[in-house]
Amino acid sequence: MADLDYEGFWKETLIQLRNDLGEEEFSGWFSDMKYLRARFDEKTGENSIVIGIPSAFHRDKVKSRYQNEIILKLQKLSGTEINLELEIIGKKAEKKETSLPQPAKNTESAAEKTQKPKEKREKHPQMRDDYTFERFIIGENNNYAANAAKAISKNPGKAYNPFLIYGGVGLGKTHLMQAIGNFVHENSDHRVICITSETFLNEYIEDVRQGKMREFRNKYRKIDVLLIDDIQFLTDKPGVQDELFHTFNELQNQKKQLVFTCDRPIEDLKKFEERLISRFGLGTKADLQPPRYEERCAILKSVTQTRGVSLPDDVIDLLGKNIASNVRDLISALNNLINYAELMGKEITIEIAQKHLKNIFNAPRQANLSMDNIIRVASEYFGLTPNDLKGKKRSQNIVFARQLAMFIGREMTDNSMTEIGQDFGGRDHTTVIHSIDKIKGKLLTDPTLESTIENIKRAIKDYGAKH
Numbered sequence: 321m322a323d324l325d326y327e328g329f330w331k332e333t334l335i336q337l338r339n340d341l342g343e344e345e346f347s348g349w350f351s352d353m354k355y356l357r358a359r360f361d362e363k364t365g366e367n368s369i370v371i372g373i374p375s376a377f378h379r380d381k382v383k384s385r386y387q388n389e390i391i392l393k394l395q396k397l398s399g400t401e402i403n404l405e406l407e408i409i410g411k412k413a414e415k416k417e418t419s420l421p422q423p424a425k426n427t428e429s430a431a432e433k434t435q436k437p438k439e440k441r442e443k444h445p446q447m448r449d450d451y452t453f454e455r456f457i458i459g460e461n462n463n464y465a466a467n468a469a470k471a472i473s474k475n476p477g478k479a480y481n482p483f484l485i486y487g488g489v490g491l492g493k494t495h496l497m498q499a500i501g502n503f504v505h506e507n508s509d510h511r512v513i514c515i516t517s518e519t520f521l522n523e524y525i526e527d528v529r530q531g532k533m534r535e536f537r538n539k540y541r542k543i544d545v546l547l548i549d550d551i552q553f554l555t556d557k558p559g560v561q562d563e564l565f566h567t568f569n570e571l572q573n574q575k576k577q578l579v580f581t582c583d584r585p586i587e588d589l590k591k592f593e594e595r596l597i598s599r600f601g602l603g604t605k606a607d608l609q610p611p612r613y614e615e616r617c618a619i620l621k622s623v624t625q626t627r628g629v630s631l632p633d634d635v636i637d638l639l640g641k642n643i644a645s646n647v648r649d650l651i652s653a654l655n656n657l658i659n660y661a662e663l664m665g666k667e668i669t670i671e672i673a674q675k676h677l678k679n680i681f682n683a684p685r686q687a688n689l690s691m692d693n694i695i696r697v698a699s700e701y702f703g704l705t706p707n708d709l710k711g712k713k714r715s716q717n718i719v720f721a722r723q724l725a726m727f728i729g730r731e732m733t734d735n736s737m738t739e740i741g742q743d744f745g746g747r748d749h750t751t752v753i754h755s756i757d758k759i760k761g762k763l764l765t766d767p768t769l770e771s772t773i774e775n776i777k778r779a780i781k782d783y784g785a786k787h
């Protein structure tokens with residue numbers, strides 16, 4: 321296979337695809353792809369080219385929409401059969417170099433260590449890898465907090481210490497705090513711990529019970545960066561507050577970085593140790609305000625871009641104008657709309673978006689759309705039990721109900737395919753993709769299926785509103 325110019329075939333295929341599809345569609349799917357290598361499988365005697373692609377979402381889409389076409393083109397060009405393998409490489413690495421500020425010339429700074437990277441560190445197990453500065457849209461509502469967070473990430477322990485981020489629900493506190501942690505973790509050897517107050521409390525209780533306070537202290541006092549989320553949760557828990565106070569002092573004496581989030585101004589915390597509150601008072605406090613219209617639109621555009629979808633401006637405008645409560649609601653409405661359109665095979669038009677928004681506003685407030693509830697209602701609809709859907713039985717009616725419940729689960733929640741697989745008895749995400757594809761196929765041929773789905777969804781919302 322060494323004689324053939326596989327990369328050349330790939331380039332030519334791209335040129336042809338651009339001609340066939342037009343610039344807009346082409347660049348939506350293909351501009352971030354990268355030729356990686358050719359591969360020859362000795363066992364099967366098959367040739368493949370391996371192409372890097374930014375996300376699993378892109379991969380699934382390209383596979384279902386364009387794979388056959390690509391393989392045909394490759395075959396015509398090369399005169400032989402070439403398989404296509406898509407490997408997820410992400411966009412992050414490239415982005416970082418261009419959009420992050422250069423590290424300061426300070427031997428002690430965390431960013432300095434980027435210049436002589438050893439091996440790339442594994443992802444940090446306690447943080448979401450998409451909670452980064454690149455993904456955090458900065459506007460008037462949050463620029464003080466975001467800029468302080470960036471400064472901290474480049475020089476942990478040096479400026480703004482302790483740092484407290486506060487503000488209402490869904491405004492980006494956790495995202496911003498983890499962006500600090502992710503940046504430090506990726507660009508230095510610093511040890512980072514990132515936990516919720518609840519976990520901190522539970523570990524504390526457990527270690528006290530087992531007489532393991534030494535281990536507890538070793539763990540929390542020998543680190544470089546401590547991030548604790550939602551400290552309001554520690555209200556009225558004097559034991560753990562006392563422990564936190566000592567941890568706090570110890571780390572601060574060693575010039576280690578502390579970052580906390582809280583859902584209200586620190587002074588409003590009731591039943592909180594005075595000395596702890598005054599410690600927080602010594603550092604920097606930054607609040608997050610709800611985003612204004614411009615920021616809401618910027619966030620919507622950024623999310624659609626990462627999902628590889630393009631939305632008409634009037635749809636962005638509609639969502640941006642109507643969902644003003646907080647970023648979480650905004651993103652979740654958008655994700656729901658995209659999932660809906662994608663599952664139903666529809667383009668997102670202003671009409672569809674309006675209808676969808678109406679559903680959101682008419683939905684019973686705070687309906688509990690957990691996967692458990694979805695499985696419960698869907699199984700009942702088909703006269704089955706939740707265990708039938710989670711279990712291994714393969715009779716036709718159960719398989720269909722299971723596939724449909726997965727489809728609805730994908731539509732009504734933000735859960736990933738992997739999470740849905742977990743909820744359905746620990747199945748693999750490929751099974752979920754396959755199930756959803758099955759239902760998509762049936763939607764094309766069975767005119768009554770759409771209304772069945774609507775009925776089940778309504779029942780789920782009703783149930784969720786009461787439970």
Ligand code: ADP
Pocket residue numbers: 455456457458462487488489490491492493494495496619647648651
């Ligand atoms: P909080 O901890 O304040 O309740 P989160 O950090 O969980 O809020 O944010 C809720 C959602 O909104 C997350 O998906 C987060 O990524 C997103 N988000 C919040 N603020 C921003 C922002 N400024 N830019 C982009 N996404 C944001």
Ligand code: MG
Pocket residue numbers: 493494495549
């Ligand atoms: Mg949070």
